[in-house]
Amino acid sequence: MKQRISDKDKLKIGIVGFGTFGQFLAKRLVARGHQVIATSRSPYEDIARKIGVDYFQDLDDFCEEHPEVVLLASSILSTEKVLRSLPVQRLKRNTLFVDVLSVKVFPKQLLLRELPPEVDILCSHPMFGPDSGKGSWAGLNFMYEKVRIGADPKRERRVETFLKFFRDEGCNMVEMTCEEHDRQAASTQFITHTVGRVLGTMQLRSTEINTKGFEALLNLVNNTNNDSFELYYGLFLYNQNATDELERLEQAFDTVKKQLFGRLHDIARQQLFPTVDTAGNGNGALAPAPQALPPPREPLALPSRSRDGVESGSAAPTEAYSASKTIDV
Numbered sequence: 001m002k003q004r005i006s007d008k009d010k011l012k013i014g015i016v017g018f019g020t021f022g023q024f025l026a027k028r029l030v031a032r033g034h035q036v037i038a039t040s041r042s043p044y045e046d047i048a049r050k051i052g053v054d055y056f057q058d059l060d061d062f063c064e065e066h067p068e069v070v071l072l073a074s075s076i077l078s079t080e081k082v083l084r085s086l087p088v089q090r091l092k093r094n095t096l097f098v099d100v101l102s103v104k105v106f107p108k109q110l111l112l113r114e115l116p117p118e119v120d121i122l123c124s125h126p127m128f129g130p131d132s133g134k135g136s137w138a139g140l141n142f143m144y145e146k147v148r149i150g151a152d153p154k155r156e157r158r159v160e161t162f163l164k165f166f167r168d169e170g171c172n173m174v175e176m177t178c179e180e181h182d183r184q185a186a187s188t189q190f191i192t193h194t195v196g197r198v199l200g201t202m203q204l205r206s207t208e209i210n211t212k213g214f215e216a217l218l219n220l221v222n223n224t225n226n227d228s229f230e231l232y233y234g235l236f237l238y239n240q241n242a243t244d245e246l247e248r249l250e251q252a253f254d255t256v257k258k259q260l261f262g263r264l265h266d267i268a269r270q271q272l273f274p275t276v277d278t279a280g281n282g283n284g285a286l287a288p289a290p291q292a293l294p295p296p297r298e299p300l301a302l303p304s305r306s307r308d309g310v311e312s313g314s315a316a317p318t319e320a321y322s323a324s325k326t327i328d329v
């Protein structure tokens with residue numbers, strides 16, 4: 001049995017977006033003794049009741065419950081629309097907004113732009129999900145940035161109480177800016193998901209003679225392919241560093257392939273033309289060593305978008321970002 005929290009540490013938390021991840025967090029929050037309410041696009045009354053969560057399909061009803069913390073767990077692509085549809089004026093003026101989106105610069109800019117100045121903002125990313133965090137959360141990373149917390153000690157205490165939930169679950173708490181998160185996540189999380197999806201597309205099958213390495217690949221496929229494609233697409237579309245990383249992955253694949261085929265061609269040439277030193281370095285010449293890939297480029301600033309979708313900012317939008325304008329989220 002998990003130790004339940006004392007009354008002074010109890011929070012009333014309202015989850016917006018009660019899909020896979022929203023429910024996953026709700027179960028733990030309820031188990032710890034927090035009061036949880038939720039709202040979402042789809043009807044989740046039955047599931048919520050089983051978990052011990054009060055469910056409000058209507059957004060006005062949800063906000064009039066006055067949760068102390070509003071936790072945004074909607075898909076990356078829908079969050080802007082979801083936030084704008086929330087009647088924030090019905091909440092208490094000093095509510096704490098927390099997002100758990102898997103990209104961070106985008107929600108940081110969005111929350112700062114859309115929310116009234118008296119609302120507190122914490123951007124966070126639990127670096128695990130229902131598969132990787134099925135059991136204990138001990139040692140799993142939890143990234144956060146206190147983007148805007150009012151000077152009142154009560155507000156500071158509330159954000160610390162919220163963070164304490166993850167700390168008590170054993171998470172490794174990492175305080176970091178959203179910009180730094182996106183830079184690091186493009187070369188870790190996005191690449192992990194991409195490789196997992198590529199291997200998933202190959203439909204790898206377990207065999208009688210699995211090696212540890214192959215088991216690790218099967219785990220990777222399981223951990224990444226259960227997430228919605230929308231989530232993966234969001235990692236790509238809303239992290240400007242992702243396009244560079246995808247290019248680097250492609251280049252690396254080509255480099256390794258060239259290395260293999262280069263050696264094969266050298267051997268074939270030696271057999272076809274034994275007297276000609278095709279590579280210029282003797283019989284059985286090896287293919288040239290692969291060139292190191294260029295380091296990741298410096299991240300670009302996300303262009304900010306005003307309500308009517310017009311972009312501003314000095315950085316030119318990437319192709320990926322431009323594509324977002326055509327997507328109805």
Ligand code: NAP
Pocket residue numbers: 016017018019020021022040041042043073074075076078081082100101102103125126127128129130227228230231234329
């Ligand atoms: P997801 O596909 O990213 O999001 C599903 C949620 O988004 C559902 O609550 C869904 O509402 C809502 N939604 C989708 N399209 C919508 C629309 N057009 N209008 C309104 N709501 C919409 O899957 P998820 O795994 O639950 O992730 C939720 C959030 O948590 C994402 O931002 C993700 O980046 C973040 N996160 C996920 C994980 C993970 O491992 N899964 C880990 C860390 C952070 P309905 O269900 O009501 O349709």
